[in-house]
Every structure is written in structure tokens, then in C-alpha cells.
Amino acid sequence: xxxxxxxxxxxxxxxxxxxxxxxxxxxxxxxxxxxxxxxxxxxxxxxxxxxxxxxxxxxxxxxxxxxxxxxxxxxxxxxxxxxxxxxxxxxxxxxxxxxxxxxxxxxxxxxxxxxxxxxxxxxxxxxxxxxxxxxxxxxxxxxxxxxxxxxxxxxxxxxxxxxxxxxxxxxxxxxxxxxxxxxxxxxxxxxxxxxxxxxxxxxxxxxxxxxxxxxxxxxxxxx
Amino acid sequence: xxxxxxxxxxxxxxxxxxxxxxxxxxxxxxxxxxxxxxxxxxxxxxxxxxxxxxxxxxxxxxxxxxxxxxxxxxxxxxxxxxxxxxxxxxxxxxxxxxxxxxxxxxxxxxxxxxxxxxxxxxxxxxxxxxxxxxxxxxxxxxxxxxxxxxxxxxxxxxxxxxxxxxxxxxxxxxxxxxxxxxxxxxxxxxxxxxxxxxxxxxxxxxxxxxxxxxxxxxxxx
Numbered sequence: 222x223x224x225x226x227x228x229x230x231x232x233x234x235x236x237x238x239x240x241x242x243x244x245x246x247x248x249x250x251x252x253x254x255x256x257x258x259x260x261x262x263x264x265x266x267x268x269x270x271x272x273x274x275x276x277x278x279x280x281x282x283x284x285x286x287x288x289x290x291x292x293x294x295x296x297x298x299x300x301x302x303x304x305x306x307x308x309x310x311x312x313x314x315x316x317x318x319x320x321x322x323x324x325x326x327x328x329x330x331x332x333x334x335x336x337x338x339x340x341x342x343x344x345x346x347x348x349x350x351x352x353x354x355x356x357x358x359x360x361x362x363x364x365x366x367x368x369x370x371x372x373x374x375x376x377x378x379x380x381x382x383x384x385x386x387x388x389x390x391x392x393x394x395x396x397x398x399x400x401x402x403x404x405x406x407x408x409x410x411x412x413x414x415x416x417x418x419x420x421x422x423x424x425x426x427x428x429x430x431x432x433x434x435x436x437x438x439x440x441x442x443x444x
Numbered sequence: 445x446x447x448x449x450x451x452x453x454x455x456x457x458x459x460x461x462x463x464x465x466x467x468x469x470x471x472x473x474x475x476x477x478x479x480x481x482x483x484x485x486x487x488x489x490x491x492x493x494x495x496x497x498x499x500x501x502x503x504x505x506x507x508x509x510x511x512x513x514x515x516x517x518x519x520x521x522x523x524x525x526x527x528x529x530x531x532x533x534x535x536x537x538x539x540x541x542x543x544x545x546x547x548x549x550x551x552x553x554x555x556x557x558x559x560x561x562x563x564x565x566x567x568x569x570x571x572x573x574x575x576x577x578x579x580x581x582x583x584x585x586x587x588x589x590x591x592x593x594x595x596x597x598x599x600x601x602x603x604x605x606x607x608x609x610x611x612x613x614x615x616x617x618x619x620x621x622x623x624x625x626x627x628x629x630x631x632x633x634x635x636x637x638x639x640x641x642x643x644x645x646x647x648x649x650x651x652x653x654x655x656x657x658x659x660x661x662x663x664x665x
Contacts, residue, residue, distance in 0.1 A: 285593065285594075285597055285645055286638065286641070286642055286645075288594070288597045288598055288601060288641070289597050289600060289601050289637060289638045289640075289641030289642065289645075290601065290634070290637075290638060291601050291604040291605075291614075291615065291618070291633070291634060291637050292601075292605075293604050293605055293607065293608070293615060293618050294604060294615070294617075294618045294630055294633050294634040294637070295634065297618045297621060297622045297630055298621075298627065298630045298631065298634065301621070301622070301625060301627060301630070302627075371511075374511065374512045377512075377514075378512065378513070378514030378515070378516075378517075379514065381514055381516050381517070382516070382605065385608065385622070386622065392516070395516060395517070395520060396608065399520070399608065399609070407520050408520060408521070411514075411516070411517035411520045411521060412517075414514050414516075414517050415512070415513050415514065415517050418512035418513065418514065419509065419512055421512070422508060422509070422512045
């Protein structure tokens with residue numbers, strides 16, 4: 222445990238362009254941008270496929286294949302191809318990582334809404350889009366939130382890889398620490414990333430508690 | 445390497461085929477072992493959670509915490525215990541990820557068994573153990589295998605991060621390609637990992653079809 226006090230106790234680690242606050246901010250920035258982009262892609266597609274019942278096999282198959290893409294390989298390849306200088310080379314693999322869980326869970330959530338419930342909504346005079354927004358989405362919300370949570374955690378955890386190609390983020394403490402055999406730095410970075418992931422986990426449980434209607438409390442898991 | 449460098453140098457692949465095969469095999473072992481271990485451990489844990497529901501929330505909570513730890517982070521924490529460039533340093537964390545995915549699958553799968561089915565089995569004189577093996581587990585197969593598919597594909601993809609601590613199977617191609625600013629190994633690594641994952645996924649889907657013949661019969665009517 223000396224390693225931890227060595228790292229966190231050193232004031233030099235708390236200031237400057239490679240200090241903890243700057244690296245933390247960089248890490249959060251990659252993660253948030255990638256997560257929002259992935260949501261913008263995956264949620265509409267998942268809602269559409271789930272609501273119309275079309276393209277489901279394609280959605281699930283493509284998402285599973287995308288899960289196989291190794292983030293480290295993509296980051297390295299894209300940076301070699303376009304060069305460093307901007308942060309977007311790291312965004313592409315992170316978005317690819319975050320899309321599958323959001324897409325699959327949104328699709329499964331909306332598709333899994335009870336047919337009787339839909340019929341009742343149509344019977345009350347709601348139109349297709351209204352049924353989706355007023356009935357299907359609230360019922361599917363626990364699954365959609367689970368997908369978002371898994372995606373967010375994977376993004377935060379994997380953004381560490383960006384450091385390997387010289388980009389910023391908390392991974393720098395880990396990767397630079399490993400390269401220079403500076404174990405306090407590697408362990409300290411690891412603790413910071415794990416802490417950030419746990420905060421994301423907690424934030425989502427809070428959102429879940431507030432956003433999900435009490436009437437919808439079946440527990441189902443799809444990943 | 446100027447602009448003349450082609451994306452893929454086929455002759456390089458030909459010359460390095462033996463080492464690529466070796467890494468692919470290493471990769472496969474480090475990816476499949478955690479899923480098998482995870483499944484072996486998830487079944488009893490999942491059964492226990494299904495029987496004593498009070499266990500379920502704490503177990504899932506713990507697994508969520510494990511799941512949120514980045515693989516690289518766990519590799520580093522394990523390094524002093526298991527050692528650099530050891531297979532176990534990669535296999536242990538991936539086993540925990542598989543568990544995190546598989547336990548809810550086993551519990552949900554067992555929860556998906558309709559009560560009427562359970563009661564029929566009891567009425568036919570099935571003892572609990574036989575009821576579990578002959579009735580409940582087969583019905584849970586699709587849900588459990590859905591979890592196995594996710595665990596397997598993620599595991600195959602995640603092994604490559606192990607390259608950063610010296611043991612990453614095909615992930616080593618990424619390190620090699622980056623250090624020499626050379627595209628071919630990176631592309632070879634990505635393609636082989638994706639192909640391996642898609643093949644493994646296909647095999648699991650096939651296994652599911654073989655294990656649940658009734659699902660097809662019902663769809664036919």
C-alpha cells in the first residue's frame with residue numbers, strides 16, 4: 222500500500238499538464254464525447270428496429286461482431302493511418318465499443334414490450350410514434366438504462382488504451398508507469414480509473430431509481 | 445515508411461505465419477479458458493442465487509463492481525502475484541468478467557422456467573436434482589447461452605489488451621505494428637480476432653440449436 226501513498230502523496234502528481242486533474246479531465250472528455258456519439262447512433266436504430274420488428278437479426282448480429290473489434294488494435298491502426306494531433310482516432314474505437322450494448326438492449330427492450338400492452342395503447346387511439354414514446358420506451362427503460370450503463374463503464378475502462386499511442390487520459394499513469402517500471406504510478410492510475418468507473422456505476426443506479434416508473438419493475442437482463 | 449507503404453504486405457504474412465499461428469493458439473486458450481471457468485463457476489452460484497433470492501442482489505452488486513474494473517487495471521494489480529507475461533494474469537480477470545455476465549444469465553434462465561412446468565415435473569415424481577438437470581436447465585439453455593455468446597466474444601476481444609503486459613496472443617501484433625509503424629501486423633491481428641470471435645459465436649449458436657430441438661419444432665407450427 223506504500224505505492225498508493227507514494228503516488229497520491231506526491232504533490233507533483235497533482236499539478237501541471239500531466240497532473241491528475243488534467244488527465245482526469247481528458248479521460249472524462251473522451252468518454253463523454255464517445256458515449257454521446259454512441260447514444261446518437263444506437264438509440265434511434267434500436268428504437269426503430271424494435272418498434273417495427275424489422276432488421277432484428279441484423280442488429281443483433283452486427284452488434285455482436287462489433288463487440289469483437291479489439292480497441293487497442295483499432296486505436297493503433299487509426300493513429301498510424303491519420304497521425305496524432307486530434308483526439309478523434311480514439312473516439313472511433315470507443316464509439317464502436319459503446320454502440321453494441323446500447324443498440325441490443327434498446328432493441329430487445331422495445332421488442333419485448335407485451336403485445337397486449339401495445340394493442341391497448343392503439344385501442345386508446347395512440348398512433349405508432351406515440352405508442353413508442355408513451356408506452357414502449359417507459360416499459361423498456363430498465364433494459365435501455367442497463368445497456369447505457371454497460372456501455373458507459375466499458376468506455377471509461379477502455380479509454381485507458383488511448384495512452385498507448387501518446388494521447389492523454391488516466392491511462393497515461395498506467396502505461397507510462399509500466400514503461401518506466403514506475404509501479405506506484407501504474408497502480409495509482411489503475412485506482413483512479415477504477416474509481417471513475419465505480420462513480421459511473423453509482424450514477425446510473427441513481428438515474429435508474431429516479432427515472433424508471435415504479436410500475437415497471439420486472440428484472441430482466443440482456444447484454 | 446513513406447506513402448508507398450501498402451496497407452497489407454502479403455509476403456510478410458507468409459514469412460511470419462508460424463508465429464502468427466502460435467499467437468492465435470495462445471489467444472484462443474486465454475480467451476476460451478475464462479469463459480469455460482466462468483460457466484463452471486456461474487452454474488452453482490446462479491443456482492444458489494435462484495434458490496436463496498437474498499443472495500442475488502449482493503452477488504450481482506459485487507459482480508457489477510468487478511465488471512467496472514478496467515481489464516488493464518486488474519492485470520496490473522495481479523502482476524506482482526501472477527507475474528509478467530503469464531497466461532494466468534490474463535485468464536484470471538477475464539474469468540471474473542465472464543462470471544459477471546454469466547451469473548445473471550443463469551438466474552434469469554432459471555427464472556424463465558414457467559411455474560406450470562415446474563409443477564408438472566414435481567407431479568410426475570421428479571426429485572429436485574433430476575428436475576433441475578432434466579427440466580429446468582434445458583429450458584434455461586437459451587438465456588444462459590445468450591450470456592455465453594457475449595462473454596465469449598468480449599473475452600476474445602479483451603485478451604489483446606494483455607499485450608500491454610506482455611501476454612496478449614494476437615494483441616502482440618498491435619504492439620509490433622505500432623512500434624515499427626507498420627500496418628500489416630495490426631490488420632492481421634484485428635482480422636484474425638474478429639474472425640475468431642465470429643466463428644466462436646457461430647459455434648455457440650449451433651450448440652444452442654442442438655441443445656434445444658424443441659425450439660425449432662415449435663417455430664415450425
